[in-house]
């Protein structure tokens with residue numbers, strides 16, 4: 001008898017003609033997430049089985065695997081060669097502290113002589129003999145003993161089905177560039193696109209010395225936390241101070257945010273294209289702040305040449321975004337009180353519905369192309385794999 005972990009994946013994406021590509025990716029991503037553990041992965045029909053791991057790390061392995069996109073649920077279980085004698089001996093050794101239970105047998109191996117319903121009743125009988133006060137309850141019992149007699153010749157017995165993240169394996173879509181601030185929203189936006197299979201790179205605009213080293217560290221930490229789900233993230237840190245100072249010096253202060261955001265978008269699209277990324281991702285949510293009215297979004301989006309800008313949070317309430325951010329463990333870092341570049345030179349009355357004509361007039365006072373070139377030249381590059 002061995003302790004193993006059953007890993008279930010989404011049946012849907014494994015049915016199409018790209019099945020083998022998805023499957024290869026998923027196995028690769030699972031093994032990558034477990035690279036620090038000794039473990040073996042084998043495939044049985046419709047599942048993966050993790051074996052040969054150190055039992056001390058079982059919970060940690062389960063935790064990691066349930067964060068791999070494409071994995072739908074996970075069960076720690078025991079595995080042994082299918083035989084009536086062994087199954088009954090094991091079921092007979094189980095102990096219960098609950099009041100109600102049921103046995104759920106799935107017989108995939110038709111060589112096994114007894115059908116599922118009959119065998120569930122038989123095994124239930126063995127348990128009742130041992131625990132006469134227990135009651136069978138078919139709907140919502142306290143404990144379900146799952147017995148899977150599979151066609152690989154093995155039986156798997158477990159009582160827990162742990163829900164995993166679901167989604168599509170990262171890498172099944174082309175990559176995207178996430179505009180990552182230190183806030184609550186952008187890490188969630190990245191998580192949501194990665195959940196649909198999109199690998200991430202991240203870009204952060206940094207206004208040193210107006211914003212501190214710690215503000216930058218915070219963003220790297222956030223990227224590291226998101227990378228638990230996505231695998232390695234390359235982070236481009238763009239020096240943004242000069243651009244902000246030039247805007248501040250030459251333009252109407254009320255347009256600060258609009259102008260800044262147009263620079264961010266232009267630089268992001270360039271970096272995305274240079275790195276073969278096919279989309280830009282932001283954490284914008286309609287009407288959350290002044291720069292997120294549809295008029296503002298239109299004016300900032302206007303500088304984009306051809307990449308799609310994905311805004312997975314656009315229709316979400318802050319409460320719901322915060323809930324996800326807590327679930328994915330970025331919230332506590334996001335709320336650390338370091339200033340963002342957007343709070344530097346913040347105007348008292350930012351325009352809420354900027355007119356393109358006026359924005360272009362303000363922008364014409366700047367040497368846009370050179371400012372962009374200089375910022376890009378001084379980018380610092382990090383990778384989450386190299387961050388502890």
Ligand code: ATP
Pocket residue numbers: 178179180181182183184185186187203204205206281282283284288289291292340341342
């Ligand atoms: P967040 O919580 O993600 O910071 P926010 O609610 O503070 O978002 P804004 O400051 O208007 O909203 O930013 C909107 C989006 O623009 C962010 O979600 C992020 O994608 C991007 N962004 C803002 N500041 C930066 C920055 N310094 N570097 C990179 N991207 C940024």
Ligand code: MG
Pocket residue numbers: 181182183184340342
């Ligand atoms: Mg912000």
